[in-house]
Structures are given as structure tokens and as C-alpha cells.
Amino acid sequence: DTEVTQTPKHLVMGMTNKKSLKCEQHMGHRAMYWYKQKAKKPPELMFVYSYEKLSINESVPSRFSPECPNSSLLNLHLHALQPEDSALYLCASSQGGQGVGYTFGSGTRLTVV
């Protein structure tokens, strides 16, 4: 299995809703990432988990809350989002510090209304 699987593929949520994005990989990768990509822009890093511990938070607002329950799963909990948070959210995983096998999922396209 050489894939990173993200669900759902599309999500529409209101500003008062709570929702979660899910990311799963079974490649044995020990680093997992969340990126945010606005239209016509490059992906921007949000969070890095290394060995199930949060190692990088790129000053992301607290309405985004990551969680890594185990080495294969990464969640992003969403609460009280704003319309400007509408974007493509990409999950990625890698074997660790050498950039080997840096693999992206197909993303969740989020619309906040």
C-alpha cells in the first residue's frame, strides 16, 4: 500500500459546525503532515507530527486542532471556521528525516459557508 488516503474528499460546513478531516497511511511512515492550499497558490505547511508527537505548528489558529491517535492516522479537527479557511487540505507522510517517500493524499476540498 503506497497511498495516503484522505476523507472526506469534499466538505461543506457552516461557521458554527464542528467537523474532522481524516488521513490514513499504511506505509510505516513515522512523520505525517497537514498542508493548506488556497486556489492558485502553493501548499503551505500547517502541522508536522513525528513519531506521533506534534513537532511543528506553523502558528496555525486554534480553530484547527490536529490529532495523531496512532502512527497510521492523522486527524484535523475543525471548529468555528471562517469563510477564508475554505481551501484544499492536503495530508502527507514520509519515512522521516531524509525526505524519502514524501507522499501526499488527494486532499479534502473544504468550503466554509
Added chain:
Amino acid sequence: AQKVTQAQTEISVVEKEDVTLDCVYETRDTTYYLFWYKQPPSGELVFLIRRNSFDEQNEISGRYSWNFQKSTSSFNFTITASQVVDSAVYFCALRPSNTGKLIFGQGTTLQVKP
């Protein structure tokens, strides 16, 4: 500062033409990794190649080739005999050695017309 510059915002070619996408990077690290990704309209980022800073050997994979030159901090990507299916946004990215973060260029939108 760590930075990746893709000066070409959009390129349009006719099928079967060769096209080169430029990538220039900045880093003070001696060990780093460079990547190219393809992003079709469906949205996923498709991995094309990874290079570490100690390996300047150029690489060819089918119609794709990459030219890595540390002296000019460039990692250019050439598609030979382009096809309509090559139409996508292409990102060059830098990964410093001490972080899992990928630093992306702004991307080049390639349109291949039949």
C-alpha cells in the same frame, strides 16, 4: 533564507513541443532535498522526483528529465514531446535537512494544446 522561485507562472505549448520548467532555490544548508510534483486539476500532488544535494547526476525518466546544478542553485525540469495529459500545475519544492517542511515554489501552470 530558504526559498524556491519558479519564475514562469504559465507556459503554453503545442503538443509534441519540448518544454523546460525552471526552478531556482536558496538555502544555506549543505544537505537538502529537492522535489518536483505535478498537480492535475483533480488536486492531488503527484510525486515526480526527489534529489539530495550530494547527487548532481541528471536523471531521465521516459519523456521527463531533470537538470540539477548546484553552482547555479537550479533544478530544472524538461518534458520532451509534450502531451495534452501533461497539462497541470508543476511545483518545485525544497526540503531542508533538519525539518520535515517542504518549501514550495509558486508553481508553473503548463497548458499543452492539441
